[in-house]
């Protein structure tokens with residue numbers, strides 16, 4: 251018999267993944283071009299050419315024993331130094347290689363950080379709506395996820411609500427901006443208020459409360475400034491990933507960054523490097539470490555995402571849907587017309603449109619539409635969305651029901 255904990259995790263298996271499977275089933279039945287799958291944050295654009303060139307360069311110039319061998323658990327020293335230099339150039343910071351731990355994507359980074367910080371019964375705060383896996387990650391290390399809602403219409407988290415949720419057991423707050431699922435970018439003012447609250451509470455309880463900045467969408471913003479969280483709060487551990495920015499989710503590559511003045515820096519960085527080994531991934535994929543170090547300044551396909559964003563936002567707004575304007579990431583957060591997100595997602599499925607109910611992200615009453623898809627998927631879906639709008643009485647267009 252499997253463990254009680256895994257039994258519970260298996261039974262709570264992600265709704266999003268289930269929808270992905272459902273998309274494949276519908277595609278087999280109706281043809282891929284007739285299914286409009288907005289369920290998963292799997293980038294449709296290929297990685298920039300520079301990524302392929304970097305991989306080839308690694309293969310052609312680095313001895314195979316170095317490319318494919320073991321290295322320090324935290325990653326190749328020169329890769330960690332290159333990441334630190336790149337951050338220092340961009341943000342005026344003083345990272346050094348020691349504070350950079352290469353990870354298996356953001357999911358790997360988050361688990362390494364949580365394993366490093368959590369004692370059984372410790373609390374980690376998530377600001378809802380949030381990436382659905384946080385709860386599993388916290389529970390995996392015997393921590394508890396405490397949820398603090400960020401409210402409509404702005405979905406900017408509120409410092410008073412955060413303060414009220416902090417207890418002596420609070421170890422960390424996960425902040426994800428640009429946000430999955432809302433597409434909202436937290437403003438500097440929001441972050442400063444949250445940071446002030448954490449500083450006060452850390453002092454009150456006599457131990458640091460860390461921010462875990464989950465940043466796979468850092469580069470995906472459409473003209474809006476994405477504040478660098480360590481510049482407002484010292485005790486921040488950044489978890490970055492190239493999954494979204496360079497369309498490399500299957501390659502599993504990212505890093506954790508800890509600034510030298512963070513609380514318990516030496517112990518923390520040592521422990522992070524050991525946690526990678528205890529968890530069992532040991533080190534981040536070696537070839538990809540060497541490749542990403544060569545493309546640190548390469549930008550994502552922002553023009554493509556911006557075009558999708560406009561097409562979807564303008565199209566759905568014109569049909570009468572109430573959408574949160576997305577400043578970042580590649581998700582549109584749409585109000586379920588009568589407040590029932592599950593019923594709305596089920597109704598969309600009747601038109602072969604796959605969208606995820608917001609309750610999967612602790613954001614009931616909304617749905618998430620991932621627009622990291624082909625432009626033709628958005629264009630092709632509009633007839634179905636028009637019928638949905640009609641069904642819910644939003645527009646004058648006819649409904650087929």
Ligand SMILES: Cc1ncc(COP(=O)(O)O)c(C=O)c1O
Pocket residue numbers: 291354355356357358381426430464466491492493494499503504
């Ligand atoms: C907010 C957020 N955090 C973490 C992850 C995991 O990213 P990765 O694939 O790099 O592990 C995702 C993936 O969708 C995400 O949306």
